[in-house]
Amino acid sequence: MDEIEVVVVRVFTDERGTNGNELGIVTSSPATAGREQDIAAALGFSETVFIDALDESGGLATIRIFTPAAELPFAGHPSVGTAWWLAHQRTPVGALAEKAGDVAVSVDLDADEAAIDARAEWAPAFTWLPLATPADVDALDPFSFTEGQHYAYAWIDEAAGTLRARMFAPAMGIVEDEATGAAAVAIAAKLGRALRITQGEGSELVTEPLGDGLIRVGGTVVYDRTIDATL
Structure with a gap:
């Protein structure tokens, strides 16, 4: 058993900042390597993101996304939530490298808003x-x-x-x-x-x-x- 820090954000809240979908965000480490699916299942969020790498100079973060039952090549609320969290932590990126492809992101911290550009397929x-x-x-x-x-x-x-x-x-x-x-x-x-x-x-x-x-x-x-x- 290992102690793992999980940041929880709520994505797509209403204008009052209520509701929204909870997202677990984990910075990958030796304690999480190879255990991502089990960790996501134990946490029980609809999705949990693991940030595998952060290249601030290149403006790119590499992430993996897991539901309690499966890894996803792309998902919307984890991408939006991760983009916002990285900007909030003063490590903003312009794109997220996901298994489906690179996902362009934009964040307005003053409004607590984030968006991604993605493909329906x-x-x-x-x-x-x-x-x-x-x-x-x-x-x-x-x-x-x-x-x-x-x-x-x-x-x-x-x-x-x-x-x-x-x-x-x-x-x-x-x-x-x-x-x-x-x-x-x-x-x-x-x-x-x-x-x-x-x-x-x-x-x-x-x-x-x-x-x-x-x-x-x-x-x-x-x-x-x-x-x-x-x-």
């Missing part, structure tokens, strides 16, 4: 569940989903581009994800427009198509706590 394959009303989305039972990755959504105001959404991913070991950046990228590409998405208990994600297959997704990030976990 980097996201997992979701089963899309378009529903008639936000109330239909709210009424879904997370435990009725027993396999796969499912993204349910309905227009709050189609003209304004506002969506109500929830995501259920038992295949990833996630009963319900509070805020899913990869799904936001994929749904923005699918619908072909900028969106403001209210997901989970009230997390807020903003997307913008950039052209050339890139979608920007961003939102507010706040520091929550630091855990000294014995694992």
Whole structure:
């Protein structure tokens, strides 16, 4: 057993800094090497990031992302949260090296906002569940989903581009994800427009198509706590 420091931030909070999806951030070390999946499962966050390398001169951080059940080549809320945390620690980078590719990032510390530019094909394959009303989305039972990755959504105001959404991913070991950046990228590409998405208990994600297959997704990030976990 080793003591491992885990920084927890909340990603895609609302304008008051509440809600948001918790993210565990771990600086890789000999104590974590080869144990990343077990550590992520023990921590139980929808995703945990391991920062493997930080090249400040090159503006690049190399990260790995784990759900409780699997490693992901790319994920949105871990990328946004890690970009913000590195800037908050005065070690900002311009991109994150992930298994899917290099992910460009931008951070506004004054507003506690961060964003990434990503491609829809980097996201997992979701089963899309378009529903008639936000109330239909709210009424879904997370435990009725027993396999796969499912993204349910309905227009709050189609003209304004506002969506109500929830995501259920038992295949990833996630009963319900509070805020899913990869799904936001994929749904923005699918619908072909900028969106403001209210997901989970009230997390807020903003997307913008950039052209050339890139979608920007961003939102507010706040520091929550630091855990000294014995694992």
